[in-house]
Amino acid sequence: MRFITILLLNFCISFASILSLNDAFHVDSKKYDSSIIINVKLGQDIYLYANKIKLYINDKDITSFLNLPPSVEENNEKVYFKELNLALPNLLLEHYAKKNLNQIKFEFQGCSKQGLCYNPQIWYLNLTHKNNQFSISKPYKQNKKSKENFNSQSEEGIIANFLATNNLFWILLSFFGYGILLSLTPCILPMIPILSSLLIAKSGNKNSKKHSFFLSFVYVFFMSLAYAIAGIIASFLGASVQGILQKPSVLIIFALIFILFALAMFDILRFEVPLKFQNFIHKKSGNKKGIIGIAIMGFLSALIVGPCVAAPLAGALIYIANTKDALLGGSALFIMSFGMGIPLLFIGLGLGFLKPGVWMEKVKVFFGFIMFAMTIWILSRIIATHYVLMAFGILGIFFSVFMGIFEKAFNAFAKIKKSILILVLSYSICLFLGGLFGSKDFLNPLNFSAKEKNQALNYHFINNLDQINQEIKNNQALMLDFTASWCENCKLLDELTFSDKRVIDQVKKYKLIKVDVSQNNNEDIKIMKQFNVFGPPVLIFFENGKEQLKITGFINADDLLKKLKS
Incomplete structure (x- = not known):
């Protein structure tokens, strides 16, 4: 401190x-x-x-x-x-x-x-x-060309202009504030179980507030470093670095890493390196209480687990791309990411109050299952939903057994725990059976007769730049919706914002085009460069061939309606 x-x-x-x-x-x-x-x-x-x-x-x-x-x-x-x-x-x-x-x-x-x-x-x-x-x-x-992009009235354009014209101290302070606001969004939620699991695994019997806080600080620091580096690279490439890392092969490798961490929680697996490297590794990091592992996970988690784009991030990327000032832009991104990580520092401080004991073994097992759940969540981006239901169902059954559903309950606390585990087991069985028979609904997995809801909005899926430009030219009103299968905020946008009847009525006058950049191939990158998009979700509204409104990140129905009306 x-x-x-x-x-x-x-x-x-x-x-x-x-x-x-x-x-x-x-x-x-x-x-x-x-x-x-x-x-x-x-x-x-x-x-x-x-x-x-x-x-x-x-x-x-x-x-x-x-x-x-x-x-x-x-x-x-x-x-x-x-x-x-x-x-x-x-x-x-x-x-x-x-x-x-x-x-x-x-x-x-x-x-x-x-x-x-x-x-x-x-x-x-x-x-x-x-x-x-x-x-x-x-x-x-x-x-004229750069002014149209850089000084646009979009939120990211205003932020980019703020970066270009203000005092460095106020820039960093403002971006720290942006980071704290972003920490209240779903972007940071997947990081909480990862960091908690790592702290439980690394602390062992030497658990202390100072040690846990320090490990959290290392995690947040390297998470912020990843955001800054990825942001600078994305600005010069004009492509989402996080999108590149969402390819199936990369996600599978990262899922395997989570499986290894989970197995370590159960003491089934110990991380061992080849014998010729063991002495060197132990000499360099053996007395550092897992700092290197925490740093690596913090760096990778920012890129793969939490791919989230918001207006402050996009504004910094636009500024770097236009001015090539990577130092100021990268510093702003680092400070913003550190602000996002403030809740994670409190997580470390909170876990530091836990006193070691036999009961900590149960906590380790609990977080081992959390790691397995994170593995399924990552793979859900590339596998069918009913398989995801089955996987979570199986995991829930094992969780109930390992946490003691069949143990005798002699006191009130044990009875409450057993009751909760019975509910978890019941829901897990429903998830497994629902997935087995093709259900895709987590809230109602046994409703086998339910069909997928018809899209209230008529989207056209186009991934060709020439075709998109032609559609913009030929239509009086058009909306581009940049999305991806791995983008959590894109799903929230569809489920919450575009399911609102008021929004549906308002956007029906636009021709709706979805641009799916999940693959992040050359054509996707070309389209993203053309429209200054560094990652989904992004909504761009055109009227008479001219861009009128650009929205980066998740936006709720009320705010979207206000922007459209203004």
Whole structure:
């Protein structure tokens, strides 16, 4: 806790006085009879590198023709403080400019004397040439193409713009808050049994609050590291890294890992490495109470068990993709993921209060079954639902027996436990029989006559980019729904939001197209790149061929209706 406090204090001291982009660089333009002027006013202690200043007219580099003012030396570099004026005489403009509309691109990079360098800045100005007169527009940050994506009114567009223009400390603090809000969503729930099981397995007789909290911290740290790395890679690839890891072969390998952990809970299996590596491993990690295993599981769990995309995550990915500023974007993702992991730290602290004893063996068995349940849950993405019912039914029967359903009950607590186990056994038998006869309903597994509900909405499944673009062009109103078989929030969207009669009535005017990116093949990646989608669920509404609304992550019926009406 002292380390975390000192770290946060250092952040406050380091970034409290660092200027935001808007305060550090103020770009303006003026028109005179014989020239136009581009002016950059710099904030206190801000300077520009002379060799990073570039100016283009219609993509032609004219930097060498500029008459730059005298510079000063700073750390063996030529720099400018306070203000920079670039004069573009009409003679130069006439040589490179075309009639009507031209575009000027102005690039520069600056740093603060306090040690922070800003990412390279690119500004655009529109130059008009009519009747032998030049007019210049106000500078703006993106060209038309990137402005449409980056400054859109979607939540992720607003967040990406926030990243581009605000102070680093406030960015990190805001993303930590986003993470805490996301921790209240289903995204983090699968992590709780995994971490609890690992803590029970690793703690043994040395259980303590400090040790459990430390192991939880390691798990959350590496979970956050995975989110940050995967986010940076996804931004540059334009594809969902989590989607790549949802392939059947990867899921089966990960399910086998959970089976191994479950068997270890029952003391059936001990993790042993080949003899020639044993001494080395024991020397390096034997005294570290399972830190390496916890770290690996935290890293993998973030990518495979909890694939969840929300607006803050998508906003950070859009920012990285547009600016190539992986440091700031990755830091924001790391801090956000750490905020998501705060409940997991409390789980570790809570389990640290448990005192070792004989009863802990029952707890280990309980979490062993939780690990088996996680295995079935992961494989449910690639196997038929009725097989999943059967598997959970079999697991529930074994759970009831191992937890003592046939043991004698001598006191009130034992009788209550036995009653609960009888209920678990009854439900498990129903699940097994329901799955055996083809049922797919977990809540009513014995209703064999029930048929699948007819879709109230008429979806068209298309996974071809050219065809999707053609549909957007040919339809006045269209909705793209990006989904995947492994996406839990996609299922919630269908079951809760799009089953609401008000939503059904509202979206019936749209042509509904589902884009299933479960396979994450080349065509899926191409489609996701085209629409700036980094992972499902994403809803995009088009009217007359233009994007009107983009929603990333789960949204409830009331909020969706508000957005559609506005």
